[in-house]
Amino acid sequence: MKIIKHSFDGVIVGAGGAGLRAAIEAAPHMKLAVITKLYPTRSHTGAAQGGMSAALANVEEDNWNWHAFDTVKGSDYLADQPAVDILCKEAIDSVVELEHWGLPFSRLENGKIAQRRFGGHTVKEGEAPAFRACYAADRTGHMILQTLYQKCVSMGVTFFDEFQVLDIKIDDGVCKGVIAYEIATGDIHIFEARAVTFATGGFGKIYKVSSNAHSLTGDGPGILYQKGIPLEDMEFYQFHPTGIYRLGILLSEAARGEGGILRNKDGERFMERYAPSIKDLAPRDMVSRAIATEISEGNGAGPNNDFVYLDLTHLGAETIKQKLPDITDFVRTYVKIEPIDEPIPVQPTAHYAMGGIPTDVDARVLSDAQGTILPGVYSAGESACVSVHGANRLGTNSLLDIVVFGKRAGQSMVDYVSSTKPFSLSENAGEDLKNKISNFIDKEHDPNFSVAKIREELQDSMEENAKIFRTEESLTKQTEILSDLRDRYQNVTISDKGKVFNTELLEAIELEYLLDMSDTTVASALERKESRGAHSRVDHVERDDSNWLKHSFAFKNGDSVKLDYKDVELGNYEPKERKY
Amino acid sequence: MDVKLRILRFNPETDRKGHWEEYNIEADPDERILDLLHKVKWFDDGSLAFRRSCAHGVCGSDAMVVNGENMLACQVLVKEVSNPIKIEPIRGLPVIKDLVVDMETFFESYKKVMPYLVNDEVPGERERLQSPEDRDKFEDTTKCILCAACTTSCPVFWTADTYVGPAAIVNAHRFVFDSRDNASKQRLEILKDVNGAFRCRTAFNCTTACPRGIQVTKAIEDVKRETLTIN
Numbered sequence: 166m167k168i169i170k171h172s173f174d175g176v177i178v179g180a181g182g183a184g185l186r187a188a189i190e191a192a193p194h195m196k197l198a199v200i201t202k203l204y205p206t207r208s209h210t211g212a213a214q215g216g217m218s219a220a221l222a223n224v225e226e227d228n229w230n231w232h233a234f235d236t237v238k239g240s241d242y243l244a245d246q247p248a249v250d251i252l253c254k255e256a257i258d259s260v261v262e263l264e265h266w267g268l269p270f271s272r273l274e275n276g277k278i279a280q281r282r283f284g285g286h287t288v289k290e291g292e293a294p295a296f297r298a299c300y301a302a303d304r305t306g307h308m309i310l311q312t313l314y315q316k317c318v319s320m321g322v323t324f325f326d327e328f329q330v331l332d333i334k335i336d337d338g339v340c341k342g343v344i345a346y347e348i349a350t351g352d353i354h355i356f357e358a359r360a361v362t363f364a365t366g367g368f369g370k371i372y373k374v375s376s377n378a379h380s381l382t383g384d385g386p387g388i389l390y391q392k393g394i395p396l397e398d399m400e401f402y403q404f405h406p407t408g409i410y411r412l413g414i415l416l417s418e419a420a421r422g423e424g425g426i427l428r429n430k431d432g433e434r435f436m437e438r439y440a441p442s443i444k445d446l447a448p449r450d451m452v453s454r455a456i457a458t459e460i461s462e463g464n465g466a467g468p469n470n471d472f473v474y475l476d477l478t479h480l481g482a483e484t485i486k487q488k489l490p491d492i493t494d495f496v497r498t499y500v501k502i503e504p505i506d507e508p509i510p511v512q513p514t515a516h517y518a519m520g521g522i523p524t525d526v527d528a529r530v531l532s533d534a535q536g537t538i539l540p541g542v543y544s545a546g547e548s549a550c551v552s553v554h555g556a557n558r559l560g561t562n563s564l565l566d567i568v569v570f571g572k573r574a575g576q577s578m579v580d581y582v583s584s585t586k587p588f589s590l591s592e593n594a595g596e597d598l599k600n601k602i603s604n605f606i607d608k609e610h611d612p613n614f615s616v617a618k619i620r621e622e623l624q625d626s627m628e629e630n631a632k633i634f635r636t637e638e639s640l641t642k643q644t645e646i647l648s649d650l651r652d653r654y655q656n657v658t659i660s661d662k663g664k665v666f667n668t669e670l671l672e673a674i675e676l677e678y679l680l681d682m683s684d685t686t687v688a689s690a691l692e693r694k695e696s697r698g699a700h701s702r703v704d705h706v707e708r709d710d711s712n713w714l715k716h717s718f719a720f721k722n723g724d725s726v727k728l729d730y731k732d733v734e735l736g737n738y739e740p741k742e743r744k745y
Numbered sequence: 746m747d748v749k750l751r752i753l754r755f756n757p758e759t760d761r762k763g764h765w766e767e768y769n770i771e772a773d774p775d776e777r778i779l780d781l782l783h784k785v786k787w788f789d790d791g792s793l794a795f796r797r798s799c800a801h802g803v804c805g806s807d808a809m810v811v812n813g814e815n816m817l818a819c820q821v822l823v824k825e826v827s828n829p830i831k832i833e834p835i836r837g838l839p840v841i842k843d844l845v846v847d848m849e850t851f852f853e854s855y856k857k858v859m860p861y862l863v864n865d866e867v868p869g870e871r872e873r874l875q876s877p878e879d880r881d882k883f884e885d886t887t888k889c890i891l892c893a894a895c896t897t898s899c900p901v902f903w904t905a906d907t908y909v910g911p912a913a914i915v916n917a918h919r920f921v922f923d924s925r926d927n928a929s930k931q932r933l934e935i936l937k938d939v940n941g942a943f944r945c946r947t948a949f950n951c952t953t954a955c956p957r958g959i960q961v962t963k964a965i966e967d968v969k970r971e972t973l974t975i976n
Binding site for chain 2: 203204206207208209211212221260261264265266267269270271272273274275276277278301304307308311315316318319349378379380412414491494495498499610615616617659660661663664665666667668669
């Protein structure tokens, strides 16, 4: 195992939307490297489908304040309102900027960017669904990822593809760089850098049924959590209402934005009962709960009554072909159903982490609930928690988040690098990682302690005990299961002892991040004795603003989790009952 | 159902050349080929190497040769292929390990065709306008996920990896036919080169291989025709 040293001013970990946007901002001003465990275009931003909201008002009257109101209400009032204002205000320029860089948005007849309806987005603070989501068919994320990568190629940004960052060096509270593993060779690379942005995405692989890629294992949050940095609002995990039954593959909310309807086994449009005014376009937490309720009350379809239908049959072949080509292809490919003629079996699927690495609005990482800044470390996108999504993210706001706060992360890196001096990171900075890897390589393989077995039990049990509806009992049970899995993880072994493309080794290391993400999710959920947004406690069904209008901060405390809290930053919108 | 999986294995640390290994797997007919590879890796032989990420045909990681044809392992179900199932790495690129190939030449070719919008005019505060008709002209080629299924199915590419290949031409097409772009001429000059679009022999393998349904051969023909318009 060779150890190779590189010297940069700044390093960005992750090359999805947030990482690439940060790179575009930072690259002209410093010696910058983008490190990704995939190839940039493989990042999961590319799987986002429906759109990116901005009050362009291309279809109807709109303004960013309405967008902000919807985002705050959608968040069940847990989002920090000054951050939401930034998100919604800067949305407009961000969309325009992407268009200028070549993003092939779908167009209206007058040549402007097309906009469609999406869940929870309304005009005039709840009056009617709004045409706010700018889109490129149902592959908006793909187009954003491609456009940002193309821009990086044109700028000559330096990439380290298929290098996996596995450690950060923080000395005396100051960032000194990261340590990466080169997947093709097994070599260790020390990246000296005083500004580091984590844009590593989510961790949907803690659940069994998930829309997330296999690579979404919470690497960035995991690396920082293991160094004592807290994770914010981990109890708030979003389940998207319409994953393909059993597979969890995402079917965009755009399907309902274009007029699709959810139906139970009797063909009833059940969302009329749960959200009388905006029905199928209610926010995701409400729709997922409605589906779970229908299923638990015996109204689910199929032999096991465990799914509902997404009905697009009334939209017509032309609309489906023009506006929803990809998702209908997924249905044809994986379920062998023709969505033009038949309704699609769907169930909620683990989709998006509202929680993550705590940051301020300039993407600077916070090391405690009091707002202490960790110098030189930044995070943006799903790995971060600003918080603009609060307890429930609105559809389309994630694509917005990655560009708005990705850009801010890049700017913060520039500010920091220009005001600090280079330093040198010692040659033995890679020792910790080298030892971690050696432990796996040296330990004799025991199939009873395989990565896959522990991970499967983790995903099954999280699905069972910490999904949409939670109770003290289910979460306590899950805490015990996680403790047992953690014990077994200490003995986990791998069979591949090689250096080249040893992905079994990487899966073993990623499993620890998944355990960290699960521990913090369950501990934060157990402690929060209220229901808010995506966090639904059957034993505490009401939202409790007097006690819980606050963000949780989960710290590593040996093998357990220690919690602290920070008040929500309010603004123009006082918390109100959330009805649609 | 019982499935026989034959995988062309190669470990550069122990093998001088590739060899076939066979795995008997209990599979559901609705499972993806990728699910079978995971079963081997997770419960039989952890050293099996392959790339994958999204598992539903949008990230482009897992192009491989299944029963002789290029496809994404996550996009094909067990019931759609004949048993035994033979799996090999995509052809024409050096194998790193098992089903993982070195993608560097592929991405170098992509970068050669200036795969980005070029327009130095000041665009103003709002979006540039583009009619739906103009937008439609390059719709098909925006779908490319750079999986390399097309390029590595091309008989010309197998014999000469200096040929930029179908994927690079598809990505050139995406900008050449975009009404907002001003660098078509430069791109077409690059594609007039001996290693450019005219090396295409219209075998149509690329079109068959594309997991996104892009009319790759047609896009190459469009580009060839367009090169005739420049001096």
